[in-house]
Structure formats: structure tokens, C-alpha cells
Amino acid sequence: MVRDLLDVLLAVAVGGMFVSAVTRLRRGQARPRLCAGCGRAVARVYATCPGCGRTV
Numbered sequence: 001m002v003r004d005l006l007d008v009l010l011a012v013a014v015g016g017m018f019v020s021a022v023t024r025l026r027r028g029q030a031r032p033r034l035c036a037g038c039g040r041a042v043a044r045v046y047a048t049c050p051g052c053g054r055t056v
């Protein structure tokens, strides 16, 4: 009985972390930065534009 409750709590905790991670990821992809040099969307992982090398 107690074990079942712990399993449920664990499942909820893991599920919550997964949902928040996915939400953060989707929000990041929904609003990409735009390069001032060439105007293309640059992912946040890049410090410089892969197209023209300009710092974003």
C-alpha cells in the first residue's frame, strides 16, 4: 500500500520533470534569435551565426 503510493509519487515527479523540460525546449524553438547580419534564425546553442559568422 505504502509502496504503491511511493510509486505514484515517483511517476508524478518524473512526469512533471519531463513535461517542464519539453515545454522549455518548445519555447526555445518557438522564438529563435535572428541574425542581424543575414537575418536567418540562429539556434540558442550557437554563439555566432553559422551562416555569416557574426556574433548574435
Ligand SMILES: [Zn+2]
Residues within 6 Å of the ligand: 035, 036, 037, 038, 039, 040, 049, 050, 051, 052, 053, 054
Ligand atoms: Zn548571419
